Amino acid sequence: MSRESQMSLDDAERTSNAGGNATRMVLALVALAIVVALSVWLVADTLKVRFSRDVARLVFNDNLEALDQARVEAGSGADSIRVALAATTPAEETGPYIVVSIADRHLWYKQGDSLLFEADVATGSGKTMVVRGSERTMRFETPRGRLVVQRRDSAPAWVPPDWHYQEQANKRKLGIVQLTRGEPIRTKDGAVLDVSGSDVVLRSPDGTLKQLSADDGREIVVDGNIVIPPFGTNQRKYPGVLGTHRLYLGDGYALHGTNQPQSIGQAVSHGCVRLRNEDIDVLYERVAVGTPVYIY
Numbered sequence: 397m398s399r400e401s402q403m404s405l406d407d408a409e410r411t412s413n414a415g416g417n418a419t420r421m422v423l424a425l426v427a428l429a430i431v432v433a434l435s436v437w438l439v440a441d442t443l444k445v446r447f448s449r450d451v452a453r454l455v456f457n458d459n460l461e462a463l464d465q466a467r468v469e470a471g472s473g474a475d476s477i478r479v480a481l482a483a484t485t486p487a488e489e490t491g492p493y494i495v496v497s498i499a500d501r502h503l504w505y506k507q508g509d510s511l512l513f514e515a516d517v518a519t520g521s522g523k524t525m526v527v528r529g530s531e532r533t534m535r536f537e538t539p540r541g542r543l544v545v546q547r548r549d550s551a552p553a554w555v556p557p558d559w560h561y562q563e564q565a566n567k568r569k570l571g572i573v574q575l576t577r578g579e580p581i582r583t584k585d586g587a588v589l590d591v592s593g594s595d596v597v598l599r600s601p602d603g604t605l606k607q608l609s610a611d612d613g614r615e616i617v618v619d620g621n622i623v624i625p626p627f628g629t630n631q632r633k634y635p636g637v638l639g640t641h642r643l644y645l646g647d648g649y650a651l652h653g654t655n656q657p658q659s660i661g662q663a664v665s666h667g668c669v670r671l672r673n674e675d676i677d678v679l680y681e682r683v684a685v686g687t688p689v690y691i692y
Contacts, residue, residue: 492507492684493505493688494651494683494690495692498538498540503671505679515671516660517651517660517670517671518654518659518661518664520537520667521663521664521665536666539647540691540692541692543649547643548642548643548683550641551641553633555627556634564613571622573621573622574623575626589616592605594629608631612634612637639671639673642676643679649668649669651689653676654670657672657673669691
């Protein structure tokens with residue numbers, strides 16, 4: 397065989413090997429892409445299932461505040477803050493409307509130029525709090541703009557968000573522990589903290605079962621930690637904190653009564669507009685769902 401023939405065979409073999417390597421590389425990349433796509437799909441499907449499960453649980457427990465917050469965080473809700481500045485102004489309203497001045501801490505219920513009712517209020521404190529375990533900072537402000545009364549509630553119970561328990565823990569220099577249904581917490585003295593039906597209970601080492609109570613500022617504490625009860629339990633519902641009535645504005649904000657009438661006229665709330673119970677009683681009887689609320 398001539399030298400030229402041998403070189404041609406070598407070139408052909410190298411070309412063949414290069415082509416085979418390229419084919420194998422393409423197949424490997426395709427397989428990798430398929431694996432990545434399947435992984436992404438599985439993660440997304442798992443998150444979707446978990447979200448659906450959590451929402452179903454919230455619906456079952458009738459926790460409307462948590463549902464509203466979940467919708468906002470998921471980007472699927474009508475965030476009142478983002479859409480607050482509407483085209484209309486109080487002067488253009490034909491029906492009754494409410495105006496709240498944050499600076500004056502005062503509320504007016506009007507129709508046209510007629511004053512139907514007025515009252516002093518308490519508004520957001522403006523304080524901030526860094527959420528534990530994250531870099532997120534919460535600011536407790538009353539939102540400005542045009543909101544709308546979405547719901548009217550009689551004798552509302554406050555369902556504290558998770559930040560309430562962190563706020564209490566910060567004040568009292570305590571830790572935080574989350575209690576989950578089906579996952580009891582064992583205390584240092586051998587007792588067990590658990591959920592039974594709609595109540596948080598403590599089972600002592602001798603088997604005695606005690607139903608625990610909780611209220612604003614009197615949360616359940618075990619081993620130096622404030623316990624965050626599951627949604628739907630009675631220990632996660634604080635009656636009386638929101639007063640006698642509530643006019644819900646969306647995204648967790650509302651006009652409501654209070655069990656602290658001495659706070660009226662101050663900037664002390666977590667964003668809601670507080671009124672004395674006798675004043676929110678008047679508004680509740682007069683204000684309909686759909687009434688505009690202008691906050692400035």
